[in-house]
Amino acid sequence: xxxxxxxxxxxxxxxxxxxxMNVIGxxxxxxxxxxxxxxxIGFDTAVNTAMRAIDNxxxxxxxxEKCSMxxxxxxxxxxxxxxxxxxxxxxxxxxxxxxxxxxxxxxxTIAKHRENGKKxxxxxxxxxxxxxxxxxxxxxxxxxxxVRATILSYIQRGGTPTCRxxxxxxxxxxxxxxxxxEGKSNRIVxxxxxxxxxxxxxxxxSMKGGMTEGLKYMYEILEDLSV
Amino acid sequence: xxxxxxxxxxxxxxxxxxxxMNVIGxxxxxxxxxxxxxxxIGFDTAVNTAMRAIDNxxxxxxxxEKCSMxxxxxxxxxxxxxxxxxxxxxxxxxxxxxxxxxxxxxxxTIAKHRENGKKxxxxxxxxxxxxxxxxxxxxxxxxxxxVRATILSYIQRGGTPTCRxxxxxxxxxxxxxxxxxEGKSNRIVxxxxxxxxxxxxxxxxSMKGGMTEGLKYMYEILEDLSV
Amino acid sequence: xxxxxxxxxxxxxxxxxxxxMNVIGxxxxxxxxxxxxxxxIGFDTAVNTAMRAIDNxxxxxxxxEKCSMxxxxxxxxxxxxxxxxxxxxxxxxxxxxxxxxxxxxxxxTIAKHRENGKKxxxxxxxxxxxxxxxxxxxxxxxxxxxVRATILSYIQRGGTPTCRxxxxxxxxxxxxxxxxxEGKSNRIVxxxxxxxxxxxxxxxxSMKGGMTEGLKYMYEILEDLSV
Amino acid sequence: xxxxxxxxxxxxxxxxxxxxMNVIGxxxxxxxxxxxxxxxIGFDTAVNTAMRAIDNxxxxxxxxEKCSMxxxxxxxxxxxxxxxxxxxxxxxxxxxxxxxxxxxxxxxTIAKHRENGKKxxxxxxxxxxxxxxxxxxxxxxxxxxxVRATILSYIQRGGTPTCRxxxxxxxxxxxxxxxxxEGKSNRIVxxxxxxxxxxxxxxxxSMKGGMTEGLKYMYEILEDLSV
Numbered sequence: 090x091x092x093x094x095x096x097x098x099x100x101x102x103x104x105x106x107x108x109x110m111n112v113i114g115x116x117x118x119x120x121x122x123x124x125x126x127x128x129x130i131g132f133d134t135a136v137n138t139a140m141r142a143i144d145n146x147x148x149x150x151x152x153x154e155k156c157s158m159x160x161x162x163x164x165x166x167x168x169x170x171x172x173x174x175x176x177x178x179x180x181x182x183x184x185x186x187x188x189x190x191x192x193x194x195x196x197x198t199i200a201k202h203r204e205n206g207k208k209x210x211x212x213x214x215x216x217x218x219x220x221x222x223x224x225x226x227x228x229x230x231x232x233x234x235x236v237r238a239t240i241l242s243y244i245q246r247g248g249t250p251t252c253r254x255x256x257x258x259x260x261x262x263x264x265x266x267x268x269x270x271e272g273k274s275n276r277i278v279x280x281x282x283x284x285x286x287x288x289x290x291x292x293x294x295s296m297k298g299g300m301t302e303g304l305k306y307m308y309e310i311l312e313d314l315s316v
Numbered sequence: 317x318x319x320x321x322x323x324x325x326x327x328x329x330x331x332x333x334x335x336x337m338n339v340i341g342x343x344x345x346x347x348x349x350x351x352x353x354x355x356x357i358g359f360d361t362a363v364n365t366a367m368r369a370i371d372n373x374x375x376x377x378x379x380x381e382k383c384s385m386x387x388x389x390x391x392x393x394x395x396x397x398x399x400x401x402x403x404x405x406x407x408x409x410x411x412x413x414x415x416x417x418x419x420x421x422x423x424x425t426i427a428k429h430r431e432n433g434k435k436x437x438x439x440x441x442x443x444x445x446x447x448x449x450x451x452x453x454x455x456x457x458x459x460x461x462x463v464r465a466t467i468l469s470y471i472q473r474g475g476t477p478t479c480r481x482x483x484x485x486x487x488x489x490x491x492x493x494x495x496x497x498e499g500k501s502n503r504i505v506x507x508x509x510x511x512x513x514x515x516x517x518x519x520x521x522s523m524k525g526g527m528t529e530g531l532k533y534m535y536e537i538l539e540d541l542s543v
Numbered sequence: 544x545x546x547x548x549x550x551x552x553x554x555x556x557x558x559x560x561x562x563x564m565n566v567i568g569x570x571x572x573x574x575x576x577x578x579x580x581x582x583x584i585g586f587d588t589a590v591n592t593a594m595r596a597i598d599n600x601x602x603x604x605x606x607x608e609k610c611s612m613x614x615x616x617x618x619x620x621x622x623x624x625x626x627x628x629x630x631x632x633x634x635x636x637x638x639x640x641x642x643x644x645x646x647x648x649x650x651x652t653i654a655k656h657r658e659n660g661k662k663x664x665x666x667x668x669x670x671x672x673x674x675x676x677x678x679x680x681x682x683x684x685x686x687x688x689x690v691r692a693t694i695l696s697y698i699q700r701g702g703t704p705t706c707r708x709x710x711x712x713x714x715x716x717x718x719x720x721x722x723x724x725e726g727k728s729n730r731i732v733x734x735x736x737x738x739x740x741x742x743x744x745x746x747x748x749s750m751k752g753g754m755t756e757g758l759k760y761m762y763e764i765l766e767d768l769s770v
Numbered sequence: 771x772x773x774x775x776x777x778x779x780x781x782x783x784x785x786x787x788x789x790x791m792n793v794i795g796x797x798x799x800x801x802x803x804x805x806x807x808x809x810x811i812g813f814d815t816a817v818n819t820a821m822r823a824i825d826n827x828x829x830x831x832x833x834x835e836k837c838s839m840x841x842x843x844x845x846x847x848x849x850x851x852x853x854x855x856x857x858x859x860x861x862x863x864x865x866x867x868x869x870x871x872x873x874x875x876x877x878x879t880i881a882k883h884r885e886n887g888k889k890x891x892x893x894x895x896x897x898x899x900x901x902x903x904x905x906x907x908x909x910x911x912x913x914x915x916x917v918r919a920t921i922l923s924y925i926q927r928g929g930t931p932t933c934r935x936x937x938x939x940x941x942x943x944x945x946x947x948x949x950x951x952e953g954k955s956n957r958i959v960x961x962x963x964x965x966x967x968x969x970x971x972x973x974x975x976s977m978k979g980g981m982t983e984g985l986k987y988m989y990e991i992l993e994d995l996s997v
Contacts, residue, residue: 127964133934138372140933141475145365148474157470176936222449242466243384247375248368249703252821253814253934255857256988263991283808283964285987306966307937310944354737360707367706403709476930479594480587480707482630483761490764510581510737512760533739534710537717592826595929599819602928611924676903696920697838701829702822 091265093117093130096294099277103290106275113265114277114290115258119246121168125293126279127303130261133253135162135245136172142241143177143211150209156199158212158228160221160240169245170215171304174311180210182311185217186300192224196232203234260285318492320344320357323521326504330517333502340492341504341517342485346473348395352520353506354530357488360480362389362472363399369468370404370438377436383426385439385455387448387467396472397442398531401538407437409538412444413527419451423459430461487512545719547571547584550748553731557744560729567719568731568744569712573700575622579747580733581757584715587707589616589699590626596695597631597665604663610653612666612682614675614694623699624669625758628765634664636765639671640754646678650686657688714739772946774798774811777975780958784971787956794946795958795971796939800927802849806974807960808984811942814934816843816926817853823922824858824892831890837880839893839909841902841921850926851896852985855992861891863992866898867981873905877913884915941966 092102093115102112116126119135139161150157163169167184174182181198199210214221225238250258261278264285268276277293279286319329320342329339343353346362366388377384390396394411401409408425426437441448452465477485488505491512495503504520506513546556547569556566570580573589593615604611617623621638628636635652653664668675679692704712715732718739722730731747733740773783774796783793797807800816820842831838844850848865855863862879880891895902906919931939942959945966949957958974960967 137933140936141930142369142471144930145472145474146470149470172933172937175940176933237470239469239471240467241471243373243376243464244369244466244468244471245372247372249822249825251932252818252853252857255821256853259856259995260988260991263994281964283962307941310941313944314940364706367709368703371703399706399710402713403706476595476598478705479591479626479630482594483626486629486768487761487764490767508737510735534714537714540717541713596823596925599926599928600924603924691924693923693925694921695925697827697830697918698823698920698922698925699826701826 091115091262091269095120095123095129099290099294102277103275103294106290111269111272111274113268113274113287114293115261115265116277116279117258119169120163120166122164122166122298123279124296124298124301125277125288126281128257128280130254130258131250132168133251134248136169136176137251138245138248139169139173139241140176142239142244143173143179143213146239147177147209147211150211156210156212156234156236158214158221158225158236158238160214160216160238160242162241162245163215163217165217166298167215167217167304170213171307171311174213175307175314177211177213178314179213179311180207180315181212182215182308183212183218184215184308186304187308188218190219192228192231196228199228199232199234318342318489318496322347322350322356326517326521329504330502330521333517338496338499338501340495340501340514341520342488342492343504343506344485346396347390347393349391349393349525350506351523351525351528352504352515353508354510355484355507357481357485358477359395360478361475363396363403364478365472365475366396366400366468367403369466369471370400370406370440373466374404374436374438377438383437383439383461383463385441385448385452385463385465387441387443387465387469389468389472390442390444392444393525394442394444394531397440398534398538401440402534402541404438404440405541406440406538407434407542408439409442409535410439410445411442411535413531414535415445417446419455419458423455426455426459426461545569545716545723549574549577549583553744553748556731557729557748560744565723565726565728567722567728567741568747569715569719570731570733571712573623574617574620576618576620576752577733578750578752578755579731579742580735581737582711582734584708584712585704586622587705588702590623590630591705592699592702593623593627593695594630596693596698597627597633597667600693601631601663601665604665610664610666610688610690612668612675612679612690612692614668614670614692614696616695616699617669617671619671620752621669621671621758624667625761625765628667629761629768631665631667632768633667633765634661634769635666636669636762636769637666637672638669638762640758641762642672644673646682646685650682653682653686653688772796772943772950776801776804776810780971780975783958784956784975787971792950792953792955794949794955794968795974796942796946797958797960800850801844801847803845803847803979804960805977805979805982806958806969807962808964809938809961811935811939812931813849814932815929817850817857818932819926819929820850820854820922821857823920823925824854824860824894827920828858828890828892831892837891837893837915837917839895839902839906839917839919841895841897841919841923843922843926844896844898846898847979848896848898848985851894852988852992855894856988856995858892858894859995860894860992861888861996862893863896863989864893864899865896865989867985868989869899871900873909873912877909880909880913880915 095118106112116123117130119131121132161169222238225236229236276287326341333339343350344357346358348359388396449465452463456463503514549572560566570577571584573585575586615623676692679690683690730741780795783795787793797804798811800812802813842850903919906917910917957968
């Protein structure tokens with residue numbers, strides 16, 4: 090049996106394995122936040138859909154001098170927000186891994202960009218940081234700058250898969266079948282350091298998530314680029 | 317001078333024309349609601365963007381048995397909502413031209429579709445009918461059915477133009493220049509009954525909008541198809 | 544019975560109707576060339592796919608100073624070529640309705656654009672005018688200008704339908720069913736002068752195609768714009 | 771100075787570095803074939819464009835029982851062909867790294883798929899294996915199966931960049947600037963084993979390309995999946 094999902098599904102896989110079934114897990118979520126794998130199936134499709142939606146919003150923002158606050162998915166993780174932040178050239182990205190719930194900082198960033206001559210601002214929120222509509226209203230009330238909120242929501246969860254998602258899903262699926270053919274069970278297929286590998290479920294679940302080195306590096310680049 | 321815009325811009329064009337400038341107007345809005353013209357530049361691009369976003373939402377709705385309420389643009393007009401309603405096979409479309417602010421009717425429609433075995437519902441709201449987030453919450457509170465609101469907002473106002481928009485814009489632009497070359501002014505280029513024509517601004521502004529025959533016909537088709 | 548197709552299918556529909564079946568036809572071809580209807584289902588999807596492919600080719604042509612000759616579909620009709628010609632800002636369009644098989648003229652047009660400072664040329668051929676690969680080679684051999692041929696071919700015949708195609712197909716389908724319910728047969732649903740109408744099959748088949756007024760008008764606009 | 775390109779550009783970068791300029795290279799080609807880097811900027815955009823074009827061709831092939839032979843770019847490398855092969859579920863992929871110029875084998879593969887009940891075949895050729903139009907004609911002449919050739923050509927070299935291309939380009943660009951700020955020169959930024967690193971140009975140019983382990987692994991998966 091092959092189970093595609095996240096940490097919750099993997100715990101289920103573990104239980105089935107302990108009961109004697111041969112079970113292999115594949116990391117599959119648009120959120121990008123499964124610790125044992127540098128890639129999760131669905132992420133590339135979701136992030137490209139979000140990016141193109143934000144491209145469109147930027148078109149309007151550019152011609153109307155607006156501030157747009159866009160909520161992307163990702164539950165408690167900032168991967169989609171951070172990738173879009175870099176890809177869309179966002180002025181700010183707000184992610185749960187680093188956000189300190191200080192809205193004054195966000196306002197200062199907007200103000201700084203306006204001083205530097207930027208006529209429009211794109212702020213990308215990961216859904217995990219809170220209610221974007223309310224945040225936009227509070228910031229507008231205090232700063233006086235018109236802030237329009239957009240919630241991309243389930244738009245990011247559909248559509249034709251991208252090439253990366255199709256290829257990695259095929260490779261991971263093939264690897265899962267190979268493992269089953271070898272009589273293995275209770276393992277998770279993962280993409281780590283550029284290679285397709287597999288881990289024991291216990292080992293996979295014990296890996297550290299949150300603000301990983303990779304995420305930290307991306308965040309620094311975003312901050313450098315958005316000055 | 318060529319002015320691309322809606323009725324407001326055309327009134328401005330008229331003033332300039334009365335002051336002696338040679339001015340021609342071109343109907344240009346994503347909302348589709350300029351009475352003198354059966355087509356307005358920008359509509360096709362916006363409606364295709366909205367449709368593809370709703371396609372994506374349908375993918376998730378189909379696999380999770382959800383009810384989705386999606387707000388498209390259109391100000392006081394229901395064109396985008398109605399076209400998407402037909403193109404996306406929506407279960408209901410709520411447009412300002414016909415909406416009686418009776419949310420019980422919407423709930424009955426959802427209930428009827430559930431009885432008929434439909435596991436998910438797509439309801440498309442034109443922005444002119446009110447606050448979709450609040451409407452979704454009210455309907456969920458009363459009916460007990462989970463309703464997720466999505467506001468497409470400015471996503472619909474950007475992106476690469478579609479072929480129809482590029483071709484009609486080129487033809488209308490060429491016609492406007494021809495009119496100027498003939499020494500004409502105070503006229504609006506329009507697309508009417510399949511042909512590119514031009515009207516005096518007064519005549520154009522006096523035409524009746526709202527629930528036109530064309531819109532009524534589309535609405536009936538939608539009702540037939542969504543049974 | 545509802546038959547979706549072109550003139551050939553309609554003749555079949557007629558035979559079935561004469562044998563007593565109730566048959567209604569719907570104009571359906573990407574080529575756009577059914578005389579009784581100003582629109583044929585599939586055209587908008589095909590022409591947008593072709594246009595986006597040519598957008599991509601233009602990106603490369605712009606940065607490499609190339610001449611590109613692109614063959615689009617359309618059998619004996621130039622609709623796709625002409626629409627793309629306007630939408631992509633092609634320097635030339637070669638369509639069967641007007642082409643005199645004089646390749647020297649095409650070369651002169653390229654030469655003229657080069658003199659005017661245009662660094663790259665997009666020439667769009669309707670498939671009905673001949674073998675684009677050979678034409679490109681002949682023109683390159685004589686003129687010395689590098690001409691790269693691209694045949695879009697079946698790329699244009701697939702993909703997710705556009706909104707216009709979905710909506711018009713729904714309306715035409717609904718109209719066909721209405722006609723059947725009224726006991727009518729041997730009729731073709733059509734889109735004419737901005738309205739959905741229906742014709743007797745004999746009448747529909749007798750209508751004149753080729754270089755219609757509409758096509759002529761578009762061709763003139765293209766010539767004006769591509770100077 | 772930052773130079774974006776392939777091995778040829780990197781040799782140029784080396785010369786400039788030896789003359790005292792501070793030069794950093796970034797691997798940039800749609801072909802995916804720069805040995806020192808597991809990723810080259812442009813690849814993801816090109817391969818997604820090719821994949822969507824082949825999706826469209828598959829739509830027609832499925833409904834018409836055709837065999838399609840599609841030439842993708844990649845010069846002497848099979849990366850685009852192989853990724854599309856997996857993503858599009860191609861029946862065969864012909865790449866320069868493994869092709870033995872035995873067309874009988876290709877015909878046998880088609881025949882085997884037909885025997886297994888597959889009504890249509892997608893064969894993807896990397897441009898490096900030869901003239902696809904002629905190959906299609908030869909195979910059709912001998913096998914009697916209708917084979918339609920499509921050359922995607924420059925369609926793959928344009929369009930809006932994907933998220934992966936934008937993000938990796940930003941990260942590599944930031945890294946190049948960091949290296950310059952540190953006073954370094956004559957180095958190539960690369961993506962290796964999931965990390966962004968940098969190599970001396972000599973070291974980078976000496977790395978082995980061709981049928982790498984990664985490519986071999988992908989090829990085996992394709993062969994397993996296309997049975």
